Amino acid sequence: MTVITKRITIAVIGVFAFGPVYWLLVTALTPNEDVFRFPPRLWPSRVTWEHFANLADNPALARYLTNSVIVASLTAVLTVMVSAYTAYSFSKFRYRGRRSLMYLILASQMFPQALLLITLYLIFSASGLLNTYLALILSFTTFTLPLCVWMLKGFFDTVPDELLEAAKVDGAGQLSAIHRILLPVSLPGLIATGLFAFIRGWNDFIFALTLAGPEKQTLPPGLVNTYLGEFQAAWPDLMAASLVVSLPVVIGFVILQRYLVAGLVSGAVKG
Amino acid sequence: MSLTRRSLLAIAGAGALAACAPSTPAPPAVEDPLKDDGVKDFSFTAWSLNEASTKDALQSMVDRYAGGSGGKITTASYPYNDYLNQVLLQIRGGTLTGAMQVDVAWLATLAATGRLADLGSIAGKADYTEAALSIGKVQGKQYGIPWTSAGIGLIANKDLLSQAGVTNPPKTITEFESALRALKALGNGVVPWAAMTKVDQLKDFIAWMWAFGSPVVKDGRIVVGDDASVEALTWYKKLYDEKLIAPDVNRFDARALFAQGKVGFYEDAIGGRGAVVKAATDKSLGDKLMPVSRPMRSSGVKPVNLAWGHALVVLQGTGAAAASRFVTAVTGTAAYNSEWFAKTGLPPTTKSALDTAAVKNDAFTTAFTGAIGGFVAADPFWIYPKFAQIESALANGVQAALIGKASPKDALAEARTQMEALTA
Numbered sequence: 001m002t003v004i005t006k007r008i009t010i011a012v013i014g015v016f017a018f019g020p021v022y023w024l025l026v027t028a029l030t031p032n033e034d035v036f037r038f039p040p041r042l043w044p045s046r047v048t049w050e051h052f053a054n055l056a057d058n059p060a061l062a063r064y065l066t067n068s069v070i071v072a073s074l075t076a077v078l079t080v081m082v083s084a085y086t087a088y089s090f091s092k093f094r095y096r097g098r099r100s101l102m103y104l105i106l107a108s109q110m111f112p113q114a115l116l117l118i119t120l121y122l123i124f125s126a127s128g129l130l131n132t133y134l135a136l137i138l139s140f141t142t143f144t145l146p147l148c149v150w151m152l153k154g155f156f157d158t159v160p161d162e163l164l165e166a167a168k169v170d171g172a173g174q175l176s177a178i179h180r181i182l183l184p185v186s187l188p189g190l191i192a193t194g195l196f197a198f199i200r201g202w203n204d205f206i207f208a209l210t211l212a213g214p215e216k217q218t219l220p221p222g223l224v225n226t227y228l229g230e231f232q233a234a235w236p237d238l239m240a241a242s243l244v245v246s247l248p249v250v251i252g253f254v255i256l257q258r259y260l261v262a263g264l265v266s267g268a269v270k271g
Numbered sequence: 272m273s274l275t276r277r278s279l280l281a282i283a284g285a286g287a288l289a290a291c292a293p294s295t296p297a298p299p300a301v302e303d304p305l306k307d308d309g310v311k312d313f314s315f316t317a318w319s320l321n322e323a324s325t326k327d328a329l330q331s332m333v334d335r336y337a338g339g340s341g342g343k344i345t346t347a348s349y350p351y352n353d354y355l356n357q358v359l360l361q362i363r364g365g366t367l368t369g370a371m372q373v374d375v376a377w378l379a380t381l382a383a384t385g386r387l388a389d390l391g392s393i394a395g396k397a398d399y400t401e402a403a404l405s406i407g408k409v410q411g412k413q414y415g416i417p418w419t420s421a422g423i424g425l426i427a428n429k430d431l432l433s434q435a436g437v438t439n440p441p442k443t444i445t446e447f448e449s450a451l452r453a454l455k456a457l458g459n460g461v462v463p464w465a466a467m468t469k470v471d472q473l474k475d476f477i478a479w480m481w482a483f484g485s486p487v488v489k490d491g492r493i494v495v496g497d498d499a500s501v502e503a504l505t506w507y508k509k510l511y512d513e514k515l516i517a518p519d520v521n522r523f524d525a526r527a528l529f530a531q532g533k534v535g536f537y538e539d540a541i542g543g544r545g546a547v548v549k550a551a552t553d554k555s556l557g558d559k560l561m562p563v564s565r566p567m568r569s570s571g572v573k574p575v576n577l578a579w580g581h582a583l584v585v586l587q588g589t590g591a592a593a594a595s596r597f598v599t600a601v602t603g604t605a606a607y608n609s610e611w612f613a614k615t616g617l618p619p620t621t622k623s624a625l626d627t628a629a630v631k632n633d634a635f636t637t638a639f640t641g642a643i644g645g646f647v648a649a650d651p652f653w654i655y656p657k658f659a660q661i662e663s664a665l666a667n668g669v670q671a672a673l674i675g676k677a678s679p680k681d682a683l684a685e686a687r688t689q690m691e692a693l694t695a
Contacts, residue, residue, distance in 0.1 A: 032549070033550055036528065036530075117360075121364055125364045125365070209353060210357060214348065225350045228352070229322035230374075231542045231545060231546045232322050233523045234323065
């Protein structure tokens with residue numbers, strides 16, 4: 001591949017990756033009356049900050065943001081905890097039904113989520129968990145676990161068994177070997193898994209809308225409920241709000257992205 | 272009997288499927304769902320509690336009512352586009368009670384749950400117009416008390432029409448077509464008619480089938496695909512091919528284009544005015560909005576527009592009586608009616624409120640009622656619980672014809688087959 005071809009490829013991928021973000025920014029800076037102007041402009045003829053200023057009028061956004069951070073973070077923590085032990089079992093032990101269980105876990109990904117929504121709603125309703133953080137955390141964890149288990153299993157496969165055996169020879173028990181040897185050397189994989197779960201919890205719309213109730217509503221349904229309706233489509237305000245509330249997460253990802261890449265690549269080497 | 276790994280998996284799979292099936296217990300019969308149970312607290316669910324143009328007004332009304340009644344009103348809101356699914360799920364799950372705002376289009380679907388209270392006993396507590404009451408009925412039962420009611424009809428930009436030399440609103444399809452051609456001749460990117468061409472709003476086409484003489488549903492049978500409806504679709508496609516209507520337009524797009532002063536006609540409910548005026552560059556656009564009576568195939572034929580409205584319903588269960596008193600107060604008392612109209616522009620549904628100076632002196636409301644609101648008929652598919660899927664089948668058929676995937680006749684025939692299957 002020549003240098004020019006590489007650059008063109010990177011440019012095309014860049015447009016796909018950053019084009020929507022750029023458009024989001026441009027829309028947030030465009031006055032209401034120019035948003036739907038045709039032909040569209042790559043940069044507004046007049047930049048306005050009014051849509052960002054409008055955010056101050058909506059204290060509910062801070063609540064949505066807090067709810068999102070709580071739900072996505074706890075989903076990530078729970079997912080990493082459960083998937084780490086499950087993946088350890090699949091990776092380091094050989095027992096009857098192991099392979100079937102692995103595929104059964106993966107098969108759960110094949111159910112349409114809308115179908116599971118009804119089931120989960122009824123279960124949470126019957127158990128009194130509706131409109132709680134726990135309902136969201138449990139349902140998001142349900143969806144992230146299969147892929148995370150497989151991701152971590154691939155990662156644990158790359159950790160030599162000899163390392164764990166050496167720890168056991170030195171007197172470490174099963175849990176000690178996991179906690180003091182396996183998990184520390186698998187940190188990039190754990191962070192990658194956690195980030196994946198976090199993104200799932202952060203982005204979800206329909207489960208958060210259905211299970212969370214008004215007080216525990218997260219950002220995606222909260223923003224839609226605030227800016228889109230029967231007679232309103234406040235796209236610039238929605239874009240401005242999306243930009244602002246995404247910033248903390250983007251910064252977090254920039255800091256952790258080297259773990260994400262390392263984790264995903266390491267797990268992909270041997271699976 | 273020995274259990275193999277395969278059979279265990281099969282049992283687990285079947286169990287998972289069974290677990291996924293929603294439980295739909297038959298609703299218990301309730302003798303008088305509005306019998307006072309002494310409970311003053313109830314919940315109120317409404318999408319208007321979160322829309323910028325209505326939320327402050329509605330919240331203040333809710334707070335005032337709660338203060339006066341001595342009870343607590345717990346509010347909840349969902350985005351309009353997801354509202355029906357959300358409340359259906361909650362009603363089926365038995366977690367939703369109290370009062371609820373609904374689009375009148377959803378009444379049959381909600382009534383099919385068996386959880387809506389028949390509000391016939393409170394329908395006489397205010398002087399609601401007969402027309403408004405009728406859109407709150409399903410199979411003769413008054414499940415919804417009308418809150419605002421009008422229609423979806425043509426709105427023109429008076430200035431653009433004048434520039435195009437169209438001095439009188441078109442009364443017939445032929446005159447309408449001429450007006451569209453005159454608007455197109457203005458050039459400068461003017462869209463003569465921002466008609467609905469995206470599937471999500473193609474239900475508007477029902478009114479055009481009426482305009483061409485098709486009953487759409489006759490004696491309980493869907494007759495989409497009859498000669499008149501095929502003629503309507505052929506006409507619609509002709510306008511599409513001649514670029515007199517634009518591709519890929521839904522209500523939001525149409526409002527946005529209209530707000531830029533680039534559209535001659537578009538179709539909307541009365542509440543759309545606020546969205547258009549807010550987004551307009553020309554701050555006098557509000558004065559240029561002109562509701563237009565729907566052009567019919569022949570002059571002298573009474574125009575018909577799709578009915579549109581909001582109603583309040585009461586769900587059976589705790590606090591239903593308190594919720595019904597709230598519904599009566601909000602929809603039927605002068606103070607709440609005048610406040611709601613003043614702050615949102617949505618017309619009331621009682622004769623006395625419609626006769627107030629505030630309503631009568633509002634030029635747009637008067638013009639809208641005179642040209643559109645006074646000539647409405649309920650969407651013929653609202654009576655079916657699966658009305659949304661039925662309308663989607665029709666919309667897909669219309670779009671297939673517009674983009675040339677099928678002839679108008681074949682497209683509507685296919686649509687009717689699908690629609691009939693959904694009514695079974």
